Amino acid sequence: MATAIASSRELDDSDAVVRLYWLKVFRFALASLRDRHAAETLAQDCFFRAYKARGSFRGEASVSTWLMRIAVNLVRDHARDRRLQFWKRARLTAVDVNTAGRWIPDGGASPEVAASMKEQVQAVWDAAGGLSERQRTVFVLRFVEDMDLLEIAAATGLKEGTVKAHLFRAIQAVRERAGGAKRVGGTK
Amino acid sequence: MIEHLSVEQISQWTIGERTPQLEQHVAECPECRAELEQLETVLVQFRAAVRAAGNSASPPAWREAASRGPWFSWPRLVLGAATLLILVALPIGWRVRVQERAAEAALADSQLLERVDSAVSQAVPEPMEPLVNLVAGNAGGVEKNRKEQR
Numbered sequence: 220m221a222t223a224i225a226s227s228r229e230l231d232d233s234d235a236v237v238r239l240y241w242l243k244v245f246r247f248a249l250a251s252l253r254d255r256h257a258a259e260t261l262a263q264d265c266f267f268r269a270y271k272a273r274g275s276f277r278g279e280a281s282v283s284t285w286l287m288r289i290a291v292n293l294v295r296d297h298a299r300d301r302r303l304q305f306w307k308r309a310r311l312t313a314v315d316v317n318t319a320g321r322w323i324p325d326g327g328a329s330p331e332v333a334a335s336m337k338e339q340v341q342a343v344w345d346a347a348g349g350l351s352e353r354q355r356t357v358f359v360l361r362f363v364e365d366m367d368l369l370e371i372a373a374a375t376g377l378k379e380g381t382v383k384a385h386l387f388r389a390i391q392a393v394r395e396r397a398g399g400a401k402r403v404g405g406t407k
Numbered sequence: 408m409i410e411h412l413s414v415e416q417i418s419q420w421t422i423g424e425r426t427p428q429l430e431q432h433v434a435e436c437p438e439c440r441a442e443l444e445q446l447e448t449v450l451v452q453f454r455a456a457v458r459a460a461g462n463s464a465s466p467p468a469w470r471e472a473a474s475r476g477p478w479f480s481w482p483r484l485v486l487g488a489a490t491l492l493i494l495v496a497l498p499i500g501w502r503v504r505v506q507e508r509a510a511e512a513a514l515a516d517s518q519l520l521e522r523v524d525s526a527v528s529q530a531v532p533e534p535m536e537p538l539v540n541l542v543a544g545n546a547g548g549v550e551k552n553r554k555e556q557r
Contacts, residue, residue: 237466246461336452343453361422362450363457387418397449
C-alpha cells in the first residue's frame with residue numbers, strides 16, 4: 220500500500236518521471252518502430268497518456284512496468300493503425316543500428332572481429348525486424364531492456380508461458396539469421 | 408555419441424532458465440558452450456548497439472507537446488467541421504440574400520411603374536378634358552356638338 224502511494228506520488232512529478240524513464244520508453248519504441256521520429260512521437264504520447272491517467276495507477280506494478288505497458292499498447296496500435304502506414308513506407312528517419320547509434324564494438328577487438336561483430340549485430344537487428352510485432356516486443360523487452368519474464372508478462376498482458384513461447388521463436392529466428400544455428404539438437 | 412542441446416534448450420539457457428542438467432551439458436560440451444557464448448555475445452552487443460542508438464536522444468519539451476495533445480480529438484473535429492460549414496454556407500447565404508434583394512427591388516420598381524401609369528392615366532387636368540375627348544375620337548361627341556351649333 221505504501222509502495223502504491225509512493226509510486227502514485229512519483230507520477231505527480233511528471234518531469235522526474237520523464238527524466239527517469241524517457242530513455243527506456245524511447246529505446247523500446249525505437250527498437251520496435253525503427254524510426255527515430257515515430258519513436259519520439261510515441262514516447263511523448265506514452266508520457267502524455269501516463270500523466271493523464273496517473274489517477275488510475277494503483278501500484279500493482281512498478282511505474283516502469285506501467286509505462287512500458289502503455290508503450291507496448293501504443294506500439295501495437297501503431298502497427299494496426301492504417302493512418303500511420305506512412306511511416307512504414309517513408310522511413311525518412313529510419314534507424315540503422317550500426318550507424319545511427321555511433322555504436323563501436325569493444326575497443327580491444329581487432330578490426331576483423333569488430334567488423335564481424337557489426338555484421339552479426341546487424342543480422343540480429345534484421346532478424347528482429349522480421350519478427351511478428353509480439354515476438355519483437357518480448358524480444359526487445361528481454362534483450363534490450365533486461366526485463367524478466369514476469370515483468371514482460373505484466374507489460375504485455377500476456378501469460379508467462381506465452382511470453383516464453385514468443386521468446387523461444389524469436390531466439391530461434393535470431394540464431395538462424397546471425398548464423399548461430401548451424402547445428403541444433405544433433406549428435407556428434 | 409553426445410546429444411547436443413536442442414533448439415528449446417538453447418532458448419531456455421539464453422533466457423536464463425538453467426537447470427543442473429543443462430549446466431552439466433554445457434560444462435562438458437565445448438561445441439554447445441561455444442555456440443551459447445557466441446549467441447550471448449551477439450545479444451549483448453545488440454543491446455549495446457540499440458542502447459547507443461537510443462541514448463543519443465534526449466527528452467524533448469514533452470510538456471509543450473502534451474499541451475498540444477494528439478492531433479486528433481473530437482472537439483477539434485467538431486470545431487473544424489463547424490468552421491468548414493461556416494466557410495461554405497457564408498458565400499451561399501450571401502448570394503441568396505443578394506438575389507432576394509434584387510427580386511425585391513425589381514418588384515418594387517414594377518409596382519412603382521404601375522402606380523405611375525395609373526396616376527398618369529387617371530389624373531387628367533380639367534382644361535385638357537376636351538382634348539382627351541377629341542383624341543378618343545368620340546364620334547358621338549362630335550355629332551352632339553354639331554346639333555348644338557344648329
